[in-house]
Amino acid sequence: MKTAFVSNSPLKILNTINMVVNNVENTAANTDVFVEMWFKNAEELCNKLEETKLFNKVYRCYRNENVKLDRLFDTLSYSKILCGYNFSDNSFLHEDYDQLFVGDRGLLGVALNYKNKPKVYIYDDGIITYSGNCIIDERTYKYPFINKLLKSDVYAFDIQKLYVNNKEFCKSTISKNIEQLPVLNKDNKAIDIIKKVFSYNSDSLLKDHKLIILEQPLESRENYNGVKFIDIIKQLDIKSFNPLVRLHPRQKDLVYEDIDMDNINNMWEIECIENITDKHILLSFFSTVQFSAKMLGNKEPYVIFIYKLLLNRLDGNEIPWFNEMIDQLKEKYSDSSKIFVPENIEELKDIIERLKNE
Numbered sequence: 521m522k523t524a525f526v527s528n529s530p531l532k533i534l535n536t537i538n539m540v541v542n543n544v545e546n547t548a549a550n551t552d553v554f555v556e557m558w559f560k561n562a563e564e565l566c567n568k569l570e571e572t573k574l575f576n577k578v579y580r581c582y583r584n585e586n587v588k589l590d591r592l593f594d595t596l597s598y599s600k601i602l603c604g605y606n607f608s609d610n611s612f613l614h615e616d617y618d619q620l621f622v623g624d625r626g627l628l629g630v631a632l633n634y635k636n637k638p639k640v641y642i643y644d645d646g647i648i649t650y651s652g653n654c655i656i657d658e659r660t661y662k663y664p665f666i667n668k669l670l671k672s673d674v675y676a677f678d679i680q681k682l683y684v685n686n687k688e689f690c691k692s693t694i695s696k697n698i699e700q701l702p703v704l705n706k707d708n709k710a711i712d713i714i715k716k717v718f719s720y721n722s723d724s725l726l727k728d729h730k731l732i733i734l735e736q737p738l739e740s741r742e743n744y745n746g747v748k749f750i751d752i753i754k755q756l757d758i759k760s761f762n763p764l765v766r767l768h769p770r771q772k773d774l775v776y777e778d779i780d781m782d783n784i785n786n787m788w789e790i791e792c793i794e795n796i797t798d799k800h801i802l803l804s805f806f807s808t809v810q811f812s813a814k815m816l817g818n819k820e821p822y823v824i825f826i827y828k829l830l831l832n833r834l835d836g837n838e839i840p841w842f843n844e845m846i847d848q849l850k851e852k853y854s855d856s857s858k859i860f861v862p863e864n865i866e867e868l869k870d871i872i873e874r875l876k877n878e
Contacts, residue, residue: 521618521619522550522552522616522619523546523550523552523619523620524554524638525539525547525551525554526554526620526621526628526629527555527623528555528556529623530561530787531644531645531646532623532643533565533717534718534789534790535643535685536621536643537569537710537713537714538701538702538704538708538710539621539702540575541574541708541709541710541713542708544702545619545641547619551575551576552575552612552617553575553579554581554612555579555580556628557580558583560769562580563580565718566578566580568717568718569717572716572717574713577609577611577612579609580608581606581607581608582605582607583606584605584606587603587604594627595627595667595672595673598634598635601627601630601634605628613635617632618638618639619638619639620632620633620640620641621640621642621643622640622641622643622655622677623644623649624645624655625654629674630673630674630676633677640678640679640680641681641683642655642681642695643683643701644683644685647807647811648808649690650686650689650690650691650692651691651841651844651845652693653692653694656675679694679695680697681695681697681699682694683699684699684700684701685816686814686815687699687700689811689848691848705793711793714790718790721786723784724786724794726764726796726800728762729762729763729764730761730762730801731758731761731763732764732766732803733749733753733763733779734766734768734802734803734807735749735765735766735767735768735771735774736749736807737768737771742836743831743833743836743838744832745831745832747829750774752826752830752868753776753779756869757869757873761875762780763779764779764781765779765781766785767781767782788809788812789812792816793816797819798819800813800821800822801822801823801824802821802822803824804824804825804826806825806827806842811845814853820854820855822858822859822875823849823858823859823860824860824862824868824871825842825859826862827861828861828862828864829862829864829868846861
């Protein structure tokens with residue numbers, strides 16, 4: 521049996537390692553991984569993956585900027601999709617894959633499915649995976665009716681199971697077969713390999729900072745009101761929390777005056793397993809990283825979602841989903857009062873004052 525994984529983010533690479541090391545669906549041998557090279561440190565991670573010897577091949581997949589894949593015909597043609605990529609090695613064209621693991625509806629997974637007609641497994645891609653159907657979401661999918669009629673694009677997937685890091689939290693409709701990934705604890709032999717691949721530094725800064733400000737780039741968000749994180753933070757009395765700022769991978773030059781920046785920047789999921797505690801405070805817009813501590817490490821830090829302070833309107837399509845996922849997080853917490861969604865800056869200030877006494 522031969523298996524292919526498509527990974528286009530550090531989280532997917534972490535989950536890929538976890539599955540292969542633990543032989544989920546007989547993936548411990550005869551497995552290739554296709555890494556889409558549009559995230560930070562992708563080349564370094566590919567080199568580290570090759571050093572593990574877990575995979576037969578690590579294929580580096582680059583966007584072909586001269587080819588745009590945005591028409592209906594592009595989603596119907598295996599060869600057309602492949603024209604949208606450049607590969608470090610084309611030998612996969614001569615391979616036959618029996619199993620395909622994908623975390624989203626990216627076209628590279630679609631192309632590999634067209635070519636091989638394998639059994640398809642969906643795997644954890646963060647909070648988006650835990651409700652609805654992140655593979656076939658007709659609200660945001662471009663040609664759902666035609667693709668469904670023709671059984672093309674992701675509608676051609678023969679989905680067997682969904683694998684997630686927290687089965688109890690998952691309400692996805694992708695598959696009736698929702699499976700728990702091997703728990704990422706100290707007994708999991710994948711942890712040491714994951715730490716090596718992601719160059720984990722045991723001198724984590726999170727140990728000495730109670731408030732973690734998790735920045736997000738919001739400029740491209742349609743409903744964004746233009747208020748910057750830093751403008752909100754300046755209005756808060758947070759010195760006693762010894763705050764720390766972690767930038768999003770797409771943010772490079774942002775600087776906070778008088779607040780420490782996380783220049784070690786260990787992979788967040790590993791930090792959640794190793795260093796986040798129930799006493800930490802995680803402040804962000806609305807992000808997978810605010811859920812990871814509970815979902816991966818079963819930790820219950822204080823969590824503050826500030827999206828209401830950063831949007832022009834609160835009637836967009838995303839708001840019901842935000843509310844649904846936050847309600848699910850509250851259900852899983854032993855003390856749901858540790859989760860906050862302030863309506864305005866004054867309410868946020870009150871929350872900060874309250875936490876000073878806890």
